[in-house]
Amino acid sequence: MNNLEYIKERYSKLPDVSDLNGLGVIRQKAFDALNTMGIPTTRHEEWKYTRIGSFFNKEYKYQAGQSAVTAADLASVRLPGYEQANELVYINGRYVPELSVIRSKGLTVQPLQEAASNEYRDIVAKHLGHSSNYLKDGIMALNTAFVQDGMFVHVKKGQIIEHPIYIYNITDAREANVLSQPRTLVYVGENAQVKFVETFNTLGTQESFTNRVIEIVVEKDAITEYYKIQTDASHASQVATTHIQQIGKSYTHTVTVSLNYGLVRNNLNIVLDEQYCEAHLYGIYLQQGQSHIDNHTVVDHAKPHCESNELYKGMLDDQSTGVFNGKIFVRQDAQKTNAYQSNKNVLLAEGASVNTKPQLEIFADDVKCSHGCTIGRLDEESLFYLRSRGITESTARSLLLHGFAVDILEQIKIDPIREYVDKLISERLEFDLA
Amino acid sequence: MNNELSAIEKTVLTDYKYGFVTDIEADEAPPGLNEDTIRFISAKKNEPEWMLEWRLKAYKHWLKMEEPNWANVKYEKINYQDIIYYSAPKQKKNINSLDEIDPELRKTFEKLGISLDEQKRLSGVAIDAVIDSVSIGTTFKEQLAELGIIFCSISEAIQEHPELVKKYIGSVVPITDNYFSALNSAVFSDGSFCYIPKGVRCPMELSTYFRINAEGTGQFERTLLIADEGSYVSYLEGCTAPIRDENQLHAAVVELIAMENAEIKYSTVQNWYPGDKDGKGGIYNFVTKRGICQGAHAKISWTQVETGSSITWKYPSVILKGDHSVGEFYSVAVTNNHQQADTGTKMMHLGKNTRSRIVSKGISAGVSNNSYRGLVHVGKNAANARNFSQCDSLLLGDKCGAHTFPYIEVKNNTAVVEHEATTSKIGEDQIFYCNQRGIDTETAVALIINGFAKEVMNQLPMEFAVEAQKLLAISLEGSVG
Numbered sequence: 001m002n003n004l005e006y007i008k009e010r011y012s013k014l015p016d017v018s019d020l021n022g023l024g025v026i027r028q029k030a031f032d033a034l035n036t037m038g039i040p041t042t043r044h045e046e047w048k049y050t051r052i053g054s055f056f057n058k059e060y061k062y063q064a065g066q067s068a069v070t071a072a073d074l075a076s077v078r079l080p081g082y083e084q085a086n087e088l089v090y091i092n093g094r095y096v097p098e099l100s101v102i103r104s105k106g107l108t109v110q111p112l113q114e115a116a117s118n119e120y121r122d123i124v125a126k127h128l129g130h131s132s133n134y135l136k137d138g139i140m141a142l143n144t145a146f147v148q149d150g151m152f153v154h155v156k157k158g159q160i161i162e163h164p165i166y167i168y169n170i171t172d173a174r175e176a177n178v179l180s181q182p183r184t185l186v187y188v189g190e191n192a193q194v195k196f197v198e199t200f201n202t203l204g205t206q207e208s209f210t211n212r213v214i215e216i217v218v219e220k221d222a223i224t225e226y227y228k229i230q231t232d233a234s235h236a237s238q239v240a241t242t243h244i245q246q247i248g249k250s251y252t253h254t255v256t257v258s259l260n261y262g263l264v265r266n267n268l269n270i271v272l273d274e275q276y277c278e279a280h281l282y283g284i285y286l287q288q289g290q291s292h293i294d295n296h297t298v299v300d301h302a303k304p305h306c307e308s309n310e311l312y313k314g315m316l317d318d319q320s321t322g323v324f325n326g327k328i329f330v331r332q333d334a335q336k337t338n339a340y341q342s343n344k345n346v347l348l349a350e351g352a353s354v355n356t357k358p359q360l361e362i363f364a365d366d367v368k369c370s371h372g373c374t375i376g377r378l379d380e381e382s383l384f385y386l387r388s389r390g391i392t393e394s395t396a397r398s399l400l401l402h403g404f405a406v407d408i409l410e411q412i413k414i415d416p417i418r419e420y421v422d423k424l425i426s427e428r429l430e431f432d433l434a
Numbered sequence: 435m436n437n438e439l440s441a442i443e444k445t446v447l448t449d450y451k452y453g454f455v456t457d458i459e460a461d462e463a464p465p466g467l468n469e470d471t472i473r474f475i476s477a478k479k480n481e482p483e484w485m486l487e488w489r490l491k492a493y494k495h496w497l498k499m500e501e502p503n504w505a506n507v508k509y510e511k512i513n514y515q516d517i518i519y520y521s522a523p524k525q526k527k528n529i530n531s532l533d534e535i536d537p538e539l540r541k542t543f544e545k546l547g548i549s550l551d552e553q554k555r556l557s558g559v560a561i562d563a564v565i566d567s568v569s570i571g572t573t574f575k576e577q578l579a580e581l582g583i584i585f586c587s588i589s590e591a592i593q594e595h596p597e598l599v600k601k602y603i604g605s606v607v608p609i610t611d612n613y614f615s616a617l618n619s620a621v622f623s624d625g626s627f628c629y630i631p632k633g634v635r636c637p638m639e640l641s642t643y644f645r646i647n648a649e650g651t652g653q654f655e656r657t658l659l660i661a662d663e664g665s666y667v668s669y670l671e672g673c674t675a676p677i678r679d680e681n682q683l684h685a686a687v688v689e690l691i692a693m694e695n696a697e698i699k700y701s702t703v704q705n706w707y708p709g710d711k712d713g714k715g716g717i718y719n720f721v722t723k724r725g726i727c728q729g730a731h732a733k734i735s736w737t738q739v740e741t742g743s744s745i746t747w748k749y750p751s752v753i754l755k756g757d758h759s760v761g762e763f764y765s766v767a768v769t770n771n772h773q774q775a776d777t778g779t780k781m782m783h784l785g786k787n788t789r790s791r792i793v794s795k796g797i798s799a800g801v802s803n804n805s806y807r808g809l810v811h812v813g814k815n816a817a818n819a820r821n822f823s824q825c826d827s828l829l830l831g832d833k834c835g836a837h838t839f840p841y842i843e844v845k846n847n848t849a850v851v852e853h854e855a856t857t858s859k860i861g862e863d864q865i866f867y868c869n870q871r872g873i874d875t876e877t878a879v880a881l882i883i884n885g886f887a888k889e890v891m892n893q894l895p896m897e898f899a900v901e902a903q904k905l906l907a908i909s910l911e912g913s914v915g
Contacts, residue, residue, distance in 0.1 A: 045504070121822040332832065347847035358853065365829035365859040372854040375844045 003056040003179070004039060010062045011145055023116050023148055026129045029142030035174075037138040040233055044137060049355045050265050050294040050324040052139065053218075055209045057238060060179035067091045067172045069203065074099055077201040079166050079229075080418030086165045088151075093180030093210070094174055095151045106159030106192070108152075112185060115152035123187050124152060127217045131243035134269045134298055139239050143181050145214045150183030157189035157219075164195040164414055169212060171236065174204030179211070186216040188224050190248065195225040199258075201234035210238035220248025220274070227255045227412060231424060234261035234289065241267040249276040255411050256312075257421050258285040258293045259428060265294040272299070272306040272334075283312035284408040286428055287320035294323035299341075301334040310341040313408055315401055319351035325359065326371065332363040341371040346378060346404060398431035456674055457656045463520035467605040467621065469493065471899050475520045482596060492609035492619030499613045500873075505776040506805040506837055507745050509718065512683060519654070521623045525551045565632025578636075584629040585640055588656055591627035598629055602660055606689040606753070614685040614747075615722040618654045622687070625655035630696075631642050631667040632653040639895050657688040661663060661696035663729065670898055681709075681744060686721045692755065699737070701752075701894050701901050706742035708909075713772025716744025723750035727759030727785075735762040736779065739892040739902040741909040744773055749807065751780035752789035754816075761790040764890040766902075768909045769802035769834070778808035778839075783816040783849070792823035798834035805837040812849040825855040827888055830879075 011031055039056050040047040065199055069091045079085070086107060089099040095111070102109060116124045129144055156162060171178050188194055196216075201209040218224050225240065238260075257265055270279045285293045299308045308328070316322045324343045345354045358371040378400055386396035405425050412418035425431075463474050473492055476486040501512075578585050584595060591599050609619040625643045642657065661667055671688075674808040684706060692698050700723075709716025719742075725734040752761030763779040781790035790810065798804040804827065812819045827836035838855045860882050868878030884891075889908060891899050 145609065317582070335832070345844075347849070350847055352847055353845040355841070355843045357839065357841050358855070359836070359840070360827075360855060360857060361837045361858050362827070362829065362837065363833075365832045365834070367829075367857065367859070369857040371838070371854065372852070373840075373842060374853075375842065375849065375851040377847055377850070 001361065003058060003060050006059070007062065007142065007179070013146065014146070021240055021339070022125050023113065024104065027145055027147050030129075030132070030141040030147070032327060033141040034138050034145055037136070037141060039142075040139060041136045046137065046296065046325070049321070050263070050292065051292055052237075052239065052265070058209075059177060059190065059208065061176045062179050069096070069099070069170060069172050071099060074168065074170070076372065077168060077170060077199065079197060079199060080164060080420050081164070081414070084163070085163050088165060088167045089170065090155075090168065090180075090182045091170045092178055093182045093212075094149055094341070103163050104159075104161045106156035107165070108154040108156070108163055110152055112150040112152045112183070113148050115154075120152060120154060120187075122186065123154075125215070126198065127187070127245065128185050130245055131213060131215050131241060131269060134243065134271075134300070135241060139211060140213070140241060143211050143241070146181050147183055149181070150185065153184060153186040155186070155188045155192045155194050158191045160192065162196040164197055164417075167198040169195060169198065169210060171200075171208035171210060172204065173202050173206035173208040173235070175206065177207040177209075179209050182210070182212040184214045186214065188216065188218045188222045190219040191221045192199070192219070192224045194366045194411060195227075197227045197229065197414065199229045200232045200236070200238060200240075202233050205235065208236045210236070210240070212238065213241045213243070215243045216245070216274065217246065218246045218248065218250045218252060220250065222248065223407065225253045225413060227414070228257065228266070228416060229417075229421060230256075230258045230260045230264055232260050232262060235293065236260070237263040239265045239267070241269075243267075243269045243271075244279070245271045245322060246275060246277040246279065247273050247335045249274050251278045253280045253411070253413070254282065255408065256283040256295065258283070258287070258295070259410075259424055260287075260293065261289055261291050263292040265296070267296045268296075268301070269298040270308065271302060272308065273302050275305045277303070277306045279306075279308045280411070281308070281310040281312075282408050282411045284405055284425075285312075285314040285322060286317075286405070286425060287322060288317045288428065289320060290318070291320045291322075293320075294325075296325045298327045298329070299339060300410055301328070301330045301337045301339060304333060304335045304337065307338040308340070311407065312343045313406065314343075314345045314354065315348060316345065316352040316354055317348040319349070321352070322354040324354075324356040324373070326357075327359045327361065328369060330362045330364050330367050330369060334364050335366040338365040339367070339369045342371040345373075345375045346401070347375065348377070360386045378411045398429040401429050402426060402431045437735070462518050462651050465518045466515045467517070467519060471775065472517050472620055475621060478520065479623070480866065481592055484600065485592055486565065487619050488604070488609070490874045492616050495610050496616035496620055501613050504804065505747050506807070506839070507747060507774040507776050509745055509774075512718070514617075520623050534696065553897060571775070580636050581637070582631040583634060583636060584627065585628055587624040588622075588627040588658060591658070595627070595629070599627065599658065602689070603656075603658055606691060606724050607687050607722050612722060614720045615687050618656060618685050618687045618722070622654045626657045628667065628669065630667045631662045632662045633664040635665065635675055636667040639657055639668045641672070641753040653682075653684045653686070655686050656675055657686070659689070659698060659700070661693060661698050663693045666694040666697045668895060669701070671700070671702045671896060681716055681718055682745075683718045683720065688721070688723040688750075690725030690734055692729070692732035692734050692759075694725050695731045696729070696877065697733040697735075698725060699735045700725070700750070701898055702738040702740075703905065704738065704740045704742055704746070705905055708742045708771065708773050711742035711748070711771045716773075717742065719743035719746045719748060721748045723748065725751070725761075726753040727756045727761065728905070729759075730756040730785070731758045732756050732907055733760040733762075735764070735893070737764045737890065738766070739820070739890070739894070739904045739905065740765065740767040740775060740777060743775075746773075746775040746777050748777045749779055749867045752790065753781070753782045753784065754790065755784045757785040758787045760788070763790075763792045763794070764893045765794045766887045766890045766906070767795070767804055768797045768906060769799070769804045770909055771800040771802060773800075775801045775803070776805040776807055778806045780809040781811070781821060783810075783812045783819040783821070786815070786817045787819070788816055789820045791821070792825070793889055794823075794825045795890055796825070796827040796836055797830065797883060797886070798827070798836050799830040799835045803835040803837065805839060806855075807839040809841040809843070810851055810853070812844045812846050812851065814845045817848045819849040819851075821849075821851045823853040825853075826886070827855070827857040828883070829857065829859045842853055
């Protein structure tokens with residue numbers, strides 16, 4: 001039995017939720033979509049350069065019960081500064097309240113199943129599954145089909161959440177191959193401020209495949225920062241979708257750091273659904289070995305007077321492959337839009353390759369939009385300059401590459417996290433100023 | 435603003451200047467496509483057996499293919515059984531000089547501004563004119579023959595130079611390449627053939643003029659151009675069609691082959707009938723154009739000015755196979771009213787030290803959609819490949835769209851590839867600056883657009899640049915408010 005059939009079987013065993021305020025309907029719709037569309041192949045335009053089909057020919061376990069992850073296991077993957085953070089722990093795609101810590105007032109975390117029938121039901125009904133409008137493929141539908149295991153995070157109106165929210169996605173693959181499908185809906189209330197940091201870790205040596213979706217709804221005057229750090233092992237692969245919907249005049253800032261060893265596909269969608277929204281998207285990827293990174297971003301300018309700014313930088317070494325696909329839509333109403341996008345890549349080894357597609361689709365005329373992308377190698381002259389001053393070639397290279405990455409590092413506004421990422425990148429580059 | 439708007443309405447109604455029909459009796463095949471149609475065409479042309487087999491092979495392959503739907507264009511499904519695949523102006527057999535050509539036909543070309551003999555005397559451009567599906571006359575043939583240059587219709591080439599045709603036809607665009615090229619391979623009725631021998635620099639611009647005249651016909655011409663070692667040729671192509679309510683299909687294939695040190699410059703001014711202001715009628719221009727830089731230091735340069743057609747689907751490409759070879763693509767694509775254009779290029783870097791340059795300018799007005807779609811591919815062995823692409827779009831009006839789909843695939847770490855694109859409208863400050871100096875808005879817009887497209891226009895040969903500039907002005911006249 002291949003994995004897809006197994007998943008379908010698991011689906012049929014899910015408890016019936018048709019009575020649950022629309023959750024059952026969303027789930028069934030998604031399951032039907034999965035059946036018609038299947039898992040995307042490279043013939044699917046959005047999956048042209050990324051093959052995930054092989055993950056569905058292997059046997060994975062979809063874990064429903066409790067896992068054996070302990071506090072000690074969690075300690076091994078904790079991010080610096082956790083003493084001052086809210087921590088949400090997902091194990092094999094399921095939220096574990098015993099290991100999670102909520103420190104801040106005004107922050108509510110509860111299962112989607114509950115939220116769908118209590119005072120938050122309108123929010124859930126209105127915003128859950130919005131991402132499906134943007135990602136029409138089987139893998140997205142697959143996550144939604146299991147939506148009832150998901151979580152709802154609510155940030156109360158006017159609250160400034162001082163402690164960042166760390167989200168740990170831990171896959172316990174010590175005993176078997178594991179498929180995990182975390183799902184989260186975040187609602188950031190009016191005038192609230194919040195910061196998220198999300199990481200992915202696999203325990204054990206069996207294979208893991210994570211298909212995770214987070215939807216973030218940002219209200220009027222709210223500020224949201226979102227950082228994603230991917231450092232997972234080579235036997236761990238993931239498709240991670242982040243869908244941000246700015247429904248009020250708001251500000252979002254995202255940084256995606258991909259230092260993974262396996263295959264990663266990131267979907268980042270930002271919908272600017274009200275006037276005067278502002279969105280900043282940054283990304284850095286450093287790939288080594290056989291790893292594969294695919295960043296698909298969509299910025300949808302639906303309303304006038306919005307601004308978006310996107311910069312993704314990549315370094316590709318060994319036999320790694322990089323994919324970047326940046327879409328900017330400017331709808332007919334969205335006059336006075338400013339949208340910028342840039343993707344820069346450095347190829348460090350003979351076997352490395354990159355496929356990039358910066359895409360503009362513009363239906364309004366009074367706009368300023370530009371995109372650019374470059375692919376190249378390290379500048380010979382800069383290398384020569386450093387070497388002529390007695391710096392060894394390898395140090396010169398890492399110095400230059402570190403300098404290349406700094407633009408993005410600077411965008412991480414949580415100090416311990418920035419230092420942590422800087423350290424990770426420096427280690428990979430064998431860069432040591434001291 | 436109101437005054438200006440009415441001015442727009444007036445000028446948007448500007449007639450398509452080339453929309454007349456010439457009343458010539460045509461020799462037509464019955465509409466529809468089957469093996470018999472292909473045999474009919476082949477027999478009409480008195481073609482050798484291998485050519486017919488090649489056509490049938492293409493047809494069989496075409497039957498297995500599906501019409502592509504990935505382009506950013508919308509149109510009603512084409513019924514391939516409704517099209518007349520062969521239509522030739524009836525004329526006396528064996529014409530020896532241009533004077534024997536049907537006077538009606540000659541008048542057509544005079545109206546188009548390319549009177550064959552006038553052109554011959556004044557500009558020194560050698561023309562092969564193709565009306566509907568058949569080549570009707572080639573000027574300057576003898577003078578070119580003295581240099582060893584072969585410039586004739588492809589039907590003639592099949593008769594007289596079968597070894598060349600057999601060797602090269604389908605070598606750049608194989609019959610299996612895509613839906614429309616397979617269709618073309620099966621039913622192409624004529625086109626131009628050109629061979630420049632070793633070391634010869636073609637002394638004049640060679641030119642083809644295409645015109646669809648008869649109703650219900652499709653035009654499927656095939657151009658094959660071979661530049662042998664160290665030669666140079668500049669080739670021009672122009673197109674027009676009469677006004678009709680229905681959509682007509684034009685599915686051409688152009689193949690260029692540049693040997694070592696050879697250079698081919700291929701320029702197109704495409705002004706097929708774009709349909710009326712409500713989007714009715716017009717030509718579907720589904721064309722496959724591709725060149726190969728076979729030898730080292732070869733160069734192929736495509737320049738196109740696309741103002742016509744209701745739908746344009748066209749990607750002139752260069753395969754940079756020889757080391758140090760160069761590919762260039764310069765394009766201005768203008769869409770107005772309901773026109774749709776999905777055009778761009780492919781640069782396939784295979785050899786070492788290959789270079790390519792892409793400059794694409796899209797101008798959209800009315801409710802049209804204009805897309806740039808391009809691919810820059812750097813293969814594993816293409817060390818030191820270099821590409822620069824620039825795609826700029828100008829939007830005139832708030833109902834049109836401009837889209838960019840650049841694909842960049844790099845598999846060699848010594849390659850340097852850059853791409854940049856911008857989209858904007860004409861700035862109010864720019865218009866104000868002109869107004870201030872006594873230039874009215876309409877003229878100011880024309881001025882700015884001309885400046886926007888200048889980089890591409892400069893690549894066109896002199897005679898074409900003037901025509902292209904006029905076309906640009908006509909296509910966009912009054913579309914700015």
